[in-house]
Structures are given as structure tokens and as C-alpha cells.
Amino acid sequence: MRALLASVSALAMIAAPLLGGTASAQEETAWSQYQGGPAHDGHAPEGPEPPFRVRWTLPAPAGVSLSSAVVEGDVAITVGEEGVYGIDVASGDVAWQIPRDGGPLSVPAIATGARRRRVLVYVEGPALAISGTPSPSASASPTMTDTQATGSPSASPSAAGDQEKVSSVVAVRLSDRKELWRTPLEGVSRSGVTIDDGAVFVGDQNVGGQEGHVYALSLDDGSVTWSQQVGGRADTPIAVADGNAYVVARDADTPRVVVAAFDAATGQRAWSPLSLQVNSTAGSAPTAGGGSLYLGSADRRVRALDPANGIERWNALVLSVFSPATALAYDGTSVFAADVAGGLYRLDAVDGHRLWSFHVNEAVLRSAPVVSGSYALLGLGNGGMVAIDVETGHLAWRAPVTPGLIGSFAISTDAVIAVKGGRDAGLIAFEHDPDGALLDEPSPTEFEAGTSLSRWAIAAVLVFGIALALGLLASRRFGGSPEPDTAEEEEGFEEDEDEAGDEPEDEDETASVADEKEEDR
């Protein structure tokens, strides 16, 4: 018996790492959520490095655009208006799709649920249908039968008119895309999904768009574990780390940005909401890492907060504000932030001092920096993309400009998948180009004394020389000192005086001229 127990325990010891380890390894290496994981640190130490070449492009299959992607193995998953798509990372082909009932596009998330099954969670609706009319796509969805069969705690929203103006969180089993559960929210969600430790976190905004909630749902059955009001629209991804959920909410009335922290398990407020009264609601999504919470706000500052109490540890000034569609990256020692003016900054995570900055001189509207290997990647508003060497802060690679803009990234083991917006909306995948060459360009904000001074010197000689030559010529033509009240002494201005119509020299003369004119009339 003892031998049998020993054999079983030995077998369990061997099998546990194999089974569990596989799943955890999958979670660790996959880009399973916005900016990689629940903390949104945007860091892929083993990610592909430049130079890159385009592996494939995928136009949005339906609708006008796609959401940022997440990666599960060799499949990238993105949310479109009419479907959720699984894209083969190698070829760019659509491997599978799940019908979707419209609504704002937001980033899905993948995690391991009950019975170690991989679960995809995304947000759906509200569809642009007339209230009260059942949505055809939802009712036609083959997953609905399965949903009802699973006994989800939430009712099906497809026929309920009042639910069409709110979003629903939907979970499907990734292996066969069967719907597991569906939970309606109280408002429209744009935040995307964050999953950590068996809980799904989403934010929403009410119909007026000014008040929102943050929800924690059970990954297993979709039941609402807790929900809390936040002081504004919760429309950026919620970061989860160290047992807390961090929300950046925007209040357009005030206007201000509110940073709130909740205990991820209970929903209790971890600390009083931090209100950033900066007369704007611009600001990045939160990023957690290294025992700090980082965010960029509309007063052009990157802030590091103590996650335990919300007290500011440091702040660093940058050149411009942050797009609400961006987030920061954290690679273990540094924080990477990109402002809308195209400045990419590497800040010391300990004290916030700037290690370097690189200005790409292009707007950064929907992209968040990520660190892949030893390079920071950033998508640009002109459809380009840059890779900056993390150590030197120099430009290492630049993608050719393409129509539309480059948004957020997803990193797989051998590809960088970016969402494209604008005219050619869809996805674009880059892979390492063994034949490509790396650049080594410093930021244009680095002063090159020789270049600058020589340019100035040439300009100075030109302007000085031309102006002085013209001045001397004009002096000869018009005479000497142009002091107006000595015009009678200076012949050079006689022509001017004539042209001016016998300008009076003083008040008396002015008066007499005026009187004469009136008398003439």
C-alpha cells in the first residue's frame, strides 16, 4: 500500500508540472491581454526584434476596423464589429470567427478557467438596432443554445430591448468557441477585458456617458462578484496587480481624471480616489509593475503612485499630453511613455528621471509603447512604426509609412501584430527580417553643435549680407538719418514728404491744414 501511495504521489509529482506547467507557461509567454497581461506592462522579453518586414496584412473582414489583438499560441484574436476573429499568425488567414452583435471595439482577453480550459472573454453590443427589436445576429448565433444549456446566471440579451443599449461580457471556450456565459452590464463598455486570478474586470459608462462602473465577474460562470461606481467613464483597460484593480475614469463635466483602486477580490476601495484636476480628460490607461502604478495624465506628467495608498512617488514632465488610447510600458527597470506629439520617453522606474527621449515627430493616437526584446516599439499616426534601442535611445528601425495609422501591438514569439486604423483598417503583422539593416539615429532633439551652428552661420551671413546690402543701397537712395521731425533738414526725405501730401509737422500745422480743408469744402 505504501508502495502504491508512493507510486501515485510520484506520478502526481511528475504529471503536475507537465499539466499545470504547460498552462502556466502558455499564460506567461502569450500576449493574452491588452499590453500583454493584467498589469498591462507591455513587455515581451523574448519578443521579436528589428529589423522587421511585413509578414501579412489583413483588412477588417467587416465593419470599419478591428480591435487590438491578443495572442494564443499561433492564433491572434481580434474583435471586429460583426465578429471575433482568430487569425493564423503565420499566414494571416482567418482561422475561425464568432459572430458578434456590434458595439464598440475593445480588446478581448484570454485566461485559463475551470477545468483548465482556455477561455476567451470579450465585450459585445450594444448593436445599432432599434430598441426592442431582437438582434438578428445574436439570435442567429449558434452559441446561444450552448449558453442556455450551460445555465448561465444571466439571461440572454438578444430579445430584450432594454438590454440593447448596454454591453454584455461574453465568454467562450477557446477550443471550440462554444459560449460559456454572457453577462449584461449597466452601460456601454469600451474598456476592454482584463482577467486575473479567475476574475474578469471590465468598466462601462452609462447612457449619458458621464458615470461608469467597474465590474468583477467570475471567469467560471460570469456572475458579478462585485461592482463599484467610479467617478467618470471607465473606458480604458483596468490594470490588476498585487491584489488590486486600478481604474482610470474620466469625468468630462469637471473635467478631471479619477484614479481609483479596488481590492480585486472584494471590491473594497483600496484607497480614496485620486482626482487629477487638469481641465482635461486626456490620460493613459494604468500600468502596474515593480510595486508602483504608472499613468500619464493631461498635465503632461507621467506619475508613479504607491499602489498601497495612492500617494505619488514621483512625476516626470513630458512634452505633450497622452492619448486616452495609450498606456505605458514597464520592463522591470524603466517606464516607457509615448505622448501624442510623438515623444517616446524612457524613465527610471525608481525616481522617474528621464533616461532618454526620442521624438518621432508624428502623432501617437492609438498606440501604446511595448518592449520587445531590447527594443521599444511604437505605432504612429501616419501608418509608420519605429523601434528604439532601449539602451541608447536611438532609432533602430523605421517601418515604411502606410495608409492609416498603427495602433496597439500584440507580440507573439515570432511576430509583432499591430492594429491598423484609417483607410486600410485591419491588422498588420511584422516578422524579423534577417536581411534587413538596423539604423542608429539619435533623436532629433539631441543638439548637434556642428550641424546647428554651421546652418546658423550660413543663414546669418545670408540674412546679414543681403539685408545690409539692401540697407546701404536704400540709404544711398533715400539719404541719411530718417528722423521724421528733422525732415526739413534732410533732403533725402523730400520725396516722401511730397508723397505724404504735405504732412503737417506739428499740431499747429495739422490744425491749419484741417481748417483749410474744411473751408475749401
Added chain:
Amino acid sequence: MTAKKRRRPQRPRPTPAEPETTEAVEEEAPQRRPFGSGLLSGGPSAMPPIGRSLGNGMLAIVSSPIMLGIAVVVPLLAWIALLALGFEGRPSLLVDVLALPPISTYFDLGTGESLLSLGPSFLVFIGIAVLLRSLLYGLLAGMIVETLEDGRVSKWGLLRGVTAIPTVLAVNLLSFSLILASNVIFPVLGPGIGLLAAIGALVGGLFFLGFAPTAAVRQQRGVVESIRRSGRAAMLPGSRHVLFCAIYFFIALPVVVGLAPGGSEITANPTLSGWIFILAASVLHLAFMAALAFRWIGVEPAVPEEPVRRRQAQRRQPASRQRGRR
């Protein structure tokens, strides 16, 4: 610059403040038109015409190697100083580094805010910038006046400029206050009217304060009196001074800023064309500065010693009309 007109710099010519002079001005000016009328329209005026003022202002600058040297060196020094302080921004901003206040105040505010954001250090930056600018513009006022008077720049002009520094400082501080007030008050009026009011306030700032540095150099009166006399000169009938100020704003803001090469590009190394444009714009600003000085010199004897009351002016208007009908 002919030698025949060479003479010692004129001593400041303070106009005596005898009551009879004031009365004379008060009596005569209203007989023609109410004081302050015709700010846009032309007519008989002691103030030189706009074209002549600009021509002489430009001539005074481009014919003086020292003034041209200042116009090409100051932007470089300002740029290097800003970079040394950690500034990251558009070098095209430098087109207004030598602008007249309150446009130059905008330059200081913009660079300070970009460099330090709003806070105590920002106020320190603005304070230092205003002091430096006052020092520079005071000296420039002295040199420009001497150039206009004698066609050359000497130590005498610099010394006269030093006496104008307090007045220029006051002008810069008033411009700063004007911009702050504009930003606080006018947004309440809404985006359209508020913007117009803000532009009007800026033009008004140049309108009333533009002559003060030259007045201080020429007459060496106190700060307040120089500013008052600047305002009175601006209000003289037929001067078209509003038009002059509006032309300057149009050239200095939409034209110069809008056409600056490099536009919104953030770099520490302006291009050659960028530098050429910046330096040329600086020459243009100095030319406008000299044009203002030229206008003041022309109108100086006619500037009333005391404020002219509008009511008195209006009361006397019928008399002049009657005379006109005769």
C-alpha cells in the same frame, strides 16, 4: 547715413508741461475731430503714415550692422539657452523671439510652460525672461532711437536705452498681466467672441504701450508718464495706429508663424531654411520696433501733456462743424 547730417545725439527733449500748452492742444485737437477718433481712418495727423514709418523703420535696421547683428545673434543665443535648460520643442517658435510685446510675452509663456509646466518654477522662469527681455528691449530702444536720429549706434544710445529699462519692464509686466487676464476672462465669453476679445486685447496692448519705450528714451520721464504719453500718442486723431498694430499682429502671428519652415517639427537642430526664416523674421520685428519709434518721434511734439477728455472734445465738435459749413 550721410555724413552731412552727422551731429551729436539730441538731448532728450522733454516737452514743458505748462498749462497753456495743454490748453492749446485741447482746444485745437477737438476742433478737427474728437480725440481718439479716426484710429483706423486716415486724415491729417502729426503721425507719419504707416508705409513711411515701416520703410524708415526697416531702413534704420538694415542699414545698421549693429542692429542686424543683434537680429541674427539673439535667436541663436536664445535657442542655445533654451536647449541648455532642457527645452524640447519647435525651433519655429523662434520667429517671435524678438517680437514686440505682447507677442514676445506669448513666446516667453509658451517656452516656459513647455519647459517647466505651470508652477512656481514657471513663474521664476517668466520673471527672469521678463527681466532679460526688458534689458534687451530697453537697450534696443536706445539704439533704435539713436539710429533714427543719427544713423548710427554709440554708447550714448545704449546709455539712453538703460534709462528706458524700467519703462520696458513695466510694459512687459503689463503685457503679461494682459495675457493672464485674457486667458481668465475671455473664455467666459465663448469660443468666438472670447477669441476676438483676446485678440483685441493683445492688439490693444501694443496700441497703448507700443510707444512707451521710445517715449522713455526720448523724454526720460517716469515709467507712468511714459506709458501715459504712449497711450495719448496712440489716440491722436488720424494716426491709423490701430491699423498699424493690426498689420503687425497679422504679420507676426498668422504669416510669420504659419509660414515658418519646419512648422511643428520638434528638433534641436533647425534646418538652414528654418534659420534663414527665423533671422529674417527677427529683422522684421526690429523693423516694426523702429517703425514705432519713428512714429513716436514724428508725433512727439503733438502728444498732449494732459489727458484729453472726450466730453470736452465732443462739446466743441459743433463749433468746428459750424465753421465747416461757413
